[in-house]
Amino acid sequence: MRKGAAVRLEKDFSIDHYLKRQKKFVDSHLDDFLPSAHTAPEILHETMRYSVFAGGKRIRPILVLATGEALNGELDSLTCLACAIELIHTYSLIHDDLPAMDNDDYRRGQLTAHKKFGEGIAILAGNALLTLAVQTLAEISSVPEKTRLAVILQLCQAVGSRGGMLAGQAMDLETQGKKFSKEHLEQIHSAKTGALIQISVRCASLFAGASQEVCHNLSAFGSGLGLAYQIVDDILDVEGSSSDLGKTSGKDDINEKATYPALYGLETSKNIATDLVETAIQQIQFLGPAGKILRELAHFISVRRF
Amino acid sequence: MRKGAAVRLEKDFSIDHYLKRQKKFVDSHLDDFLPSAHTAPEILHETMRYSVFAGGKRIRPILVLATGEALNGELDSLTCLACAIELIHTYSLIHDDLPAMDNDDYRRGQLTAHKKFGEGIAILAGNALLTLAVQTLAEISSVPEKTRLAVILQLCQAVGSRGGMLAGQAMDLETQGKKFSKEHLEQIHSAKTGALIQISVRCASLFAGASQEVCHNLSAFGSGLGLAYQIVDDILDVEGSSSDLGKTSGKDDINEKATYPALYGLETSKNIATDLVETAIQQIQFLGPAGKILRELAHFISVRRF
Numbered sequence: 001m002r003k004g005a006a007v008r009l010e011k012d013f014s015i016d017h018y019l020k021r022q023k024k025f026v027d028s029h030l031d032d033f034l035p036s037a038h039t040a041p042e043i044l045h046e047t048m049r050y051s052v053f054a055g056g057k058r059i060r061p062i063l064v065l066a067t068g069e070a071l072n073g074e075l076d077s078l079t080c081l082a083c084a085i086e087l088i089h090t091y092s093l094i095h096d097d098l099p100a101m102d103n104d105d106y107r108r109g110q111l112t113a114h115k116k117f118g119e120g121i122a123i124l125a126g127n128a129l130l131t132l133a134v135q136t137l138a139e140i141s142s143v144p145e146k147t148r149l150a151v152i153l154q155l156c157q158a159v160g161s162r163g164g165m166l167a168g169q170a171m172d173l174e175t176q177g178k179k180f181s182k183e184h185l186e187q188i189h190s191a192k193t194g195a196l197i198q199i200s201v202r203c204a205s206l207f208a209g210a211s212q213e214v215c216h217n218l219s220a221f222g223s224g225l226g227l228a229y230q231i232v233d234d235i236l237d238v239e240g241s242s243s244d245l246g247k248t249s250g251k252d253d254i255n256e257k258a259t260y261p262a263l264y265g266l267e268t269s270k271n272i273a274t275d276l277v278e279t280a281i282q283q284i285q286f287l288g289p290a291g292k293i294l295r296e297l298a299h300f301i302s303v304r305r306f
Numbered sequence: 307m308r309k310g311a312a313v314r315l316e317k318d319f320s321i322d323h324y325l326k327r328q329k330k331f332v333d334s335h336l337d338d339f340l341p342s343a344h345t346a347p348e349i350l351h352e353t354m355r356y357s358v359f360a361g362g363k364r365i366r367p368i369l370v371l372a373t374g375e376a377l378n379g380e381l382d383s384l385t386c387l388a389c390a391i392e393l394i395h396t397y398s399l400i401h402d403d404l405p406a407m408d409n410d411d412y413r414r415g416q417l418t419a420h421k422k423f424g425e426g427i428a429i430l431a432g433n434a435l436l437t438l439a440v441q442t443l444a445e446i447s448s449v450p451e452k453t454r455l456a457v458i459l460q461l462c463q464a465v466g467s468r469g470g471m472l473a474g475q476a477m478d479l480e481t482q483g484k485k486f487s488k489e490h491l492e493q494i495h496s497a498k499t500g501a502l503i504q505i506s507v508r509c510a511s512l513f514a515g516a517s518q519e520v521c522h523n524l525s526a527f528g529s530g531l532g533l534a535y536q537i538v539d540d541i542l543d544v545e546g547s548s549s550d551l552g553k554t555s556g557k558d559d560i561n562e563k564a565t566y567p568a569l570y571g572l573e574t575s576k577n578i579a580t581d582l583v584e585t586a587i588q589q590i591q592f593l594g595p596a597g598k599i600l601r602e603l604a605h606f607i608s609v610r611r612f
Contacts, residue, residue, distance in 0.1 A: 138459040
């Protein structure tokens with residue numbers, strides 16, 4: 001066990017305290033995984049570190065750790081998985097913010113990578129984070145080779161062009177300013193944001209050696225949660241102020257993006273998100289008390305944000 | 307054996323005929339690996355296919371197949387490796403051509419991906435090719451899990467930020483318009499182009515189950531060849547006409563790039579490339595007659611081009 005992150009369930013469990021503690025834990029390990037900013041080429045590694053440490057909530061790695069803990073998984077390997085997924089998440093944000101994509105100058109209150117380091121280096125830094133993530137997974141010697149390969153494969157599918165994150169980003173680009181159906185919107189959100197959240201839970205189950213049935217149920221939990229998370233993001237883009245969000249609010253509207261509030265209105269969108277989370281939580285009832293943190297997380301990272 | 311590509315050594319062996327035949331073989335398999343342009347999101351898959359089939363010589367996959375054949379490796383798995391490496395090569399070209407990088411409108415006589423499909427989709431298509439390559443490698447069930455993981459790991463290192471392709475691209479960007487030393491130039495070229503050529507030969511050796519010593523010698527061969535290849539590219543950028551190159555010649559000079567001709571002049575650059583190839587070939591003398599095609603390839607893909 002490295003830098004111990006196991007969380008005991010206490011009567012006075014506080015989700016805020018838990019999230020803060022886990023974020024600190026994840027951050028210290030991300031720091032270990034990333035090349036130093038003094039490693040050549042310095043500008044590239046500086047950009048990678050800048051983007052990773054630009055203040056994320058670490059939702060995905062925290063979900064990995066919480067899933068692993070619910071299933072009594074081994075902390076060291078889960079920590080590697082958690083960091084790898086956060087590197088992939090950061091890569092997607094760097095590329096999403098580029099002028100050719102969402103064209104955002106700020107993210108989490110700080111200049112986006114391309115505004116600070118230039119577009120070329122930002123593109124390369126995103127690529128390097130994806131590459132480092134896969135490398136990290138390939139190297140986890142404590143996990144059986146078969147499991148490592150399954151995780152690399154499923155993660156590639158989750159971030160790939162056929163229904164994965166890249167499919168979602170491409171559909172998102174294509175849909176701007178166009179009419180879109182409810183089915184199409186759900187498809188975009190599930191692919192763009194849902195897939196990486198779902199795979200965080202799924203791969204943690206695989207690392208913890210869970211049965212196929214358990215993996216299946218946890219995947220379904222992750223899938224609903226992932227979609228709810230993106231719907232709440234849409235809602236916050238309408239309701240939140242720029243300072244709350246750390247990025248420009250109302251951008252979706254300006255970019256004529258396919259969003260839930262645009263199609264359903266705010267109240268219905270909130271109800272959809274709430275229902276998705278409740279249904280997701282039902283999928284993990286079988287975990288009993290061991291699932292308490294996952295349930296708390298599900299509420300917190302989705303519906304409690306609005 | 308799929309679609310048979312084994313090449314028998316004949317007295318009247320023609321490297322041109324061999325290259326043409328192998329390119330056809332590789333192309334037909336790339337066609338199988340890539341999602342159809344009718345798979346959603348169509349624009350993304352159309353861009354991936356457009357870029358992959360924009361007329362490359364398939365040098366890296368042909369090197370994979372030739373190395374595998376010299377070592378009596380199994381053709382099916384080597385073909386998957388060959389295709390994965392070509393997908394990675396294409397990803398690097400799409401990103402290299404972007405306005406924020408080399409800003410090229412044409413590549414191999416055709417519009418570059420971003421000129422034809424837009425920058426956002428071009429960036430995503432590059433990312434998707436890298437992801438598909440890793441996925442392809444993770445799925446090759448006929449190769450031992452240990453070997454597959456070693457290949458994924460080493461390939462990530464070869465294209466990563468620490469001395470790999472991304473390091474080369476970043477150094478290349480950083481060096482434009484600045485003074486550079488001989489050591490720095492060799493470092494850029496070895497990382498940017500050399501690493502992927504070297505790893506093509508190295509991973510093929512691993513797939514063929516070669517001993518550590520054989521892998522080491524073939525890596526050294528690939529390393530010299532890779533550097534020579536980029537030096538010849540520099541030379542062709544000065545000497546070639548735009549129609550020969552299929553891209554704008556003299557771009558290196560316009561972009562104030564770190565190149566061998568800029569530092570050493572044309573004649574000395576040619577001598578350096580020739581010496582590198584001769585030294586590389588010495589590393590594979592131990593292959594005897596089985597190394598004939600590799601030797602022919604080494605000459606052809608480097609010094610015979612000028």
